[in-house]
Amino acid sequence: xxxxxxxxxxxxxxxxxxxxxxxxxxxxxxxxxxxxxxxxxxxxxxxxxxxxxxxxxxxxxxxxxxxxxxxxxxxxxxxxxxxxxxxxxxxxxxxxxxxxxxxxxxxxxxxxxxxxxxxxxxxxxxxxxxxxxxxxxxxxxxxxxxxxxxxxxxxxxxxxxxxxxxxxxxxxxxxxxxxxxxxxxxxxxxxxxxxxxxxxxxxxxxxxxxxxxxxxx
Amino acid sequence: xxxxxxxxxxxxxxxxxxxxxxxxxxxxxxxxxxxxxxxxxxxxxxxxxxxxxxxxxxxxxxxxxxxxxxxxxxxxxxxxxxxxxxxxxxxxxxxxxxxxxxxxxxxxxxxxxxxxxxxxxxxxxxxxxxxxxxxxxxxxxxxxxxxxxxxxxxxxxxxxxxxxxxxxxxxx
Numbered sequence: 404x405x406x407x408x409x410x411x412x413x414x415x416x417x418x419x420x421x422x423x424x425x426x427x428x429x430x431x432x433x434x435x436x437x438x439x440x441x442x443x444x445x446x447x448x449x450x451x452x453x454x455x456x457x458x459x460x461x462x463x464x465x466x467x468x469x470x471x472x473x474x475x476x477x478x479x480x481x482x483x484x485x486x487x488x489x490x491x492x493x494x495x496x497x498x499x500x501x502x503x504x505x506x507x508x509x510x511x512x513x514x515x516x517x518x519x520x521x522x523x524x525x526x527x528x529x530x531x532x533x534x535x536x537x538x539x540x541x542x543x544x545x546x547x548x549x550x551x552x553x554x555x556x557x558x559x560x561x562x563x564x565x566x567x568x569x570x571x572x573x574x575x576x577x578x579x580x581x582x583x584x585x586x587x588x589x590x591x592x593x594x595x596x597x598x599x600x601x602x603x604x605x606x607x608x609x610x611x612x613x614x615x616x617x618x619x620x
Numbered sequence: 621x622x623x624x625x626x627x628x629x630x631x632x633x634x635x636x637x638x639x640x641x642x643x644x645x646x647x648x649x650x651x652x653x654x655x656x657x658x659x660x661x662x663x664x665x666x667x668x669x670x671x672x673x674x675x676x677x678x679x680x681x682x683x684x685x686x687x688x689x690x691x692x693x694x695x696x697x698x699x700x701x702x703x704x705x706x707x708x709x710x711x712x713x714x715x716x717x718x719x720x721x722x723x724x725x726x727x728x729x730x731x732x733x734x735x736x737x738x739x740x741x742x743x744x745x746x747x748x749x750x751x752x753x754x755x756x757x758x759x760x761x762x763x764x765x766x767x768x769x770x771x772x773x774x775x776x777x778x779x780x781x782x783x784x785x786x787x788x789x790x791x792x
Contacts, residue, residue, distance in 0.1 A: 488749070488756050490749060536718055536721065537672065537675055538672070543722075588721070592748065
């Protein structure tokens with residue numbers, strides 16, 4: 404019995420040693436940036452081109468390192484809203500954060516990512532209307548001159564190569580933890596980069612055209 | 621990859637937002653005042669004229685079912701009363717009062733042939749847009765008494781809202 408026990412132990416030990424040999428060596432992560440993508444939000448620019456009540460553009464810069472992208476968005480927006488009243492809103496916004504790239508071949512420049520953003524907006528809004536509230540007909544002009552807002556976003560993104568170094572793809576956002584500061588008599592209806600304030604959380608869909616600048620190694 | 625697909629579907633579901641209906645806006649831009657008998661605490665009919673500080677109108681609160689706003693103006697040195705186009709619904713036990721959204725307080729003056737009363741209220745006004753297809757929404761909150769000359773007055777509803785049936789109770 405002792406002879407069999409010794410043989411079993413020897414077999415187990417040898418299989419452990421064999422397992423160690425088969426385990427591939429873990430490659431050390433290379434955190435040097437390997438490409439930079441610069442682009443713009445085609446949906447926003449398209450709306451500015453085709454719709455008369457909105458003027459907006461947004462640019463995006465994404466720096467790729469290891470399996471992550473550092474992302475910076477900057478945009479501005481001027482907008483008129485309302486059928487029965489005159490509401491206008493204008494300002495700029497910035498988002499920054501990171502994405503985790505889930506594609507296996509990162510050298511291709513393609514991206515399938517999930518990330519987090521912190522966003523801030525500085526803007527002003529104005530609402531004007533004429534009515535009689537029991538104090539005679541008068542013009543009401545309500546303004547907020549120094550508004551700011553901040554929120555967080557979870558972003559799901561996809562970028563694919565079209566031709567040469569031109570990439571395109573979408574980003575879907577779930578925007579939450581919104582906070583607005585600087586409101587007076589008028590509660591703001593719209594935040595540049597966020598959308599309507601009617602809901603505490605919001606969703607957005609953006610489409611980007613981007614040019615890739617690969618770094619030499 | 622499967623997790624990402626689930627997240628994508630989740631975000632698509634979240635993006636399906638319902639269309640706003642203007643009728644579901646609960647904001648109210650007037651005050652609901654009800655009158656009660658100070659002895660029995662039962663609803664009481666009241667009839668008087670009242671004016672609101674800052675308003676060109678004077679309202680006739682008759683013991684029927686309507687309130688008629690009138691505006692006074694001067695023509696050739698004489699005061700002329702011009703009735704407004706609209707009347708305010710009432711059943712003589714309650715009244716809907718306008719509130720000056722551009723001021724922090726509004727003072728109301730109630731007059732009968734034998735007595736005069738005033739009521740000054742403070743509040744916070746808030747304009748918003750329920751939906752861009754709707755008219756502006758106006759709500760008053762933190763309604764409180766600054767002064768009054770009625771026998772007794774209470775404020776059970778400190779916010780103007782369609783869900784709140786009474787803002788001010790006046791006991792006569």
